[in-house]
Amino acid sequence: MKTGKTHIITIILLITIIITVSAGCTDNVKQSPVSPADNTTESSILVFADQEFAFQLMRTVGSSYSGEADVGECLATASRIKEGDFESWYSEWKKTAETFKAAGDESLAAGHKHTAMEAYFRAATYYRTAEFFLHGNSTDPRIIETWEKSRETFRDALALDAVPHEIIDIPYGNTTLPGYFYMADNSGTIRPLLIIQTGFDGYQEELHPYAMEGIKRGYNVLTFEGPGQGEVIRVQNIPFRADWENVITPVVDYAVSRPDVDEDRIALWGISLGGYLAPRGAAYEHRISALIADAGTYDVGENLMQNLQKDGGADLNMTKEDLREWLQTDPAEFNDAIRSAMAENTGTRWMNENGMFVFNVSSPALFWAEWMDFSLVGTAEKIRCPTLVCAGSSDHFDPDGAQARELYDHLTCEKEFVIFSDDYGAGSHCQLGAFAQSFGTKFDWLDDTMGTGE
Structure with missing residues (x-):
């Protein structure tokens, strides 16, 4: 790349990309069942x-939907937090x-096990x-200390x-990778x-509500953390890797070794x-019989390049490799x-700080290089199993569902695309805060695809 272009590229990246890029067959496109397809209202x-x-x-x-928070407790806590202040948040x-760990201890000591469980x-x-x-x-x-307290209390x-x-x-x-079965x-x-997995910033304990919905419907459920996630980055110091098939295959190997797993229905x-991670794994691990990409992500580098070229920050001969x-x-x-932008915008600050953390690198540039x-370019077409791609109409990590749509368009397997609207609050990233609509739509598709229907 010509060094004379670097200043222009930096400014364009700063303005048009860093704040907007996430994390986040038969032709059957659906809207979430409660609202029209053209709704794009912000949450x-x-x-x-x-x-x-x-x-x-x-x-x-x-x-709160699963009893693992309570609305009043959350709103009262939020009312005491200084806007945009990370230390106040912590x-x-x-x-x-x-407070509620102590309440759980008190209930347990008094023999009230169910109340203690809920508080924990x-x-x-x-x-x-x-x-x-x-x-x-x-x-x-405090990263390790607070993570450990969260996991210990969950257990x-x-x-x-x-x-x-x-x-x-x-x-x-x-x-080894940590998991729950x-x-x-x-x-x-x-x-x-x-099998349920998290993404750029989650713990697997956050997946417990998903697992409980699964067992209600007759599934056994396995959650795990891979490189860059949860314990694996915090304790083992193993950063993210793009070739996630090398993570999914060992997980499936473990699963099929169990006598209580139907290896034909995983x-x-x-x-x-x-x-992104689950589709990448499913593209190469063909023991997967159904896939949910929630929300679908196709190619980070391509998205960067398209924005650069659209806004005049790169010539048409510049490649992703450049x-x-x-x-x-x-x-x-x-x-x-980027650091200047981080000082002005909470989301930009968080994305880059977390990105450097989970990739174990020392600068924003090295994070973005990783x-x-x-990318699923040339890979999405390898997915063989039925696939549900989800998007939110007001997902601030994937405006207009562009990444999800591109993944869907490149699939050649049996596929379905669902856009969740914000009419009743389901348009945000991964439908967080609207679990009733989320679980209903996604588990119904899964039940139909897997032939369970419980």
């Missing part, structure tokens, strides 16, 4: 004017988490929320729950398996960045521009 801002704070609050409030959610589930959610914005300093000891709740489960270790190279019952009956559901090579030089002008490898 209502909740408490905060800051978009990222409002969305993360909605994410936490949404856990301290107030941590206080709330500790809520406390685990609040610890997880507290940790969310801490990643600007990867050596901050305290699980120990009191009647749902059969196992805490599992999945062989992966010379180490939830069973519909204790009979050992062979059942269809639903579904994979990827949430947020999982909407841009990647430039970013790999760790250009100071790019980093300076991020560009996340």
Whole structure:
């Protein structure tokens, strides 16, 4: 790449891309069943004017659907947080988490196990929320401390729950990946398996509500964390990798080794960045019999290039490889521009801080160089199983569902595309905060595809 263009490229990236790029067959396109297809209204801002704070609050409030948060507790906590202040966010959610962890301990000591379980589930959610914005300093000891409290409290709740489960270790190279295996019952009956994974910023404990919906419908459910996620980045220091098939295959190997898994009926559901990771895995792992990309993501690098060329920041002869090579030089002008944007915008700050954390790199440019490898170009066509691609009409990580649509358009398998509208609050990223609509639509598709229908 010609060095004389770098300043222009930096400015265009800054203005048109960094804030907008996420994480996040038969031809059958559907709208979510409650609203018209042309709805693109933004979700209502909740408490905060800051978009990222409002969305993360909605994410936490949404856990109320499964009893793993409570609306009043969330709103009261949010009312004490200083807008856009990461330290205030951490301290107030941590206080709330500790309050309900102590309440759970008190209930358990008094013999009220069910009340204790409920308090522990809520406390685990609040610890997880507290940790969310801490990643600007990867050596901050509160990252591990708060993550550990969230997981420990979650497991305290699980120990009191009647749902059969196992805490599992999945062989992966010379180490293991952490997971949970939830069973519909204790009979050992062979059942269809639903594998659920998170994305760019989640813990697998956040997937517990999804797992509970699965077992209600007769599935056994496996959740796990891979490179760049949860324990694997925080404790094992293993960063994200784009070739996620090398993660999914060991997970499926573990699954089919179990006597209670129907190896002919294994579904994979990827949430947020999982909407890239799961399709990438399914493209090469053909033991997957159904796939949900939630929300679908096709190609980060291509999206960058299209925006550059559209806005005049790159000539038509510049390739993704040119841009990647430039970013790999760790250009100071790019980093300076991005850090300036981070100082002005909470979402930009969080995305880049978290990106550097989960990729284990030291600058925004090196994060974006790694991020560009996340592409399904030439790969989406390899997916053989029926696939549901989801998008939200007001998803701020994928405006207009462009990435989801591109993934859908490149699939050659049996496929379906669902756009969730915001008429009743389901238009946001991964339908967080609208679980009733989300679960109803996605599990109905899965039941029909897997032949369960429970």
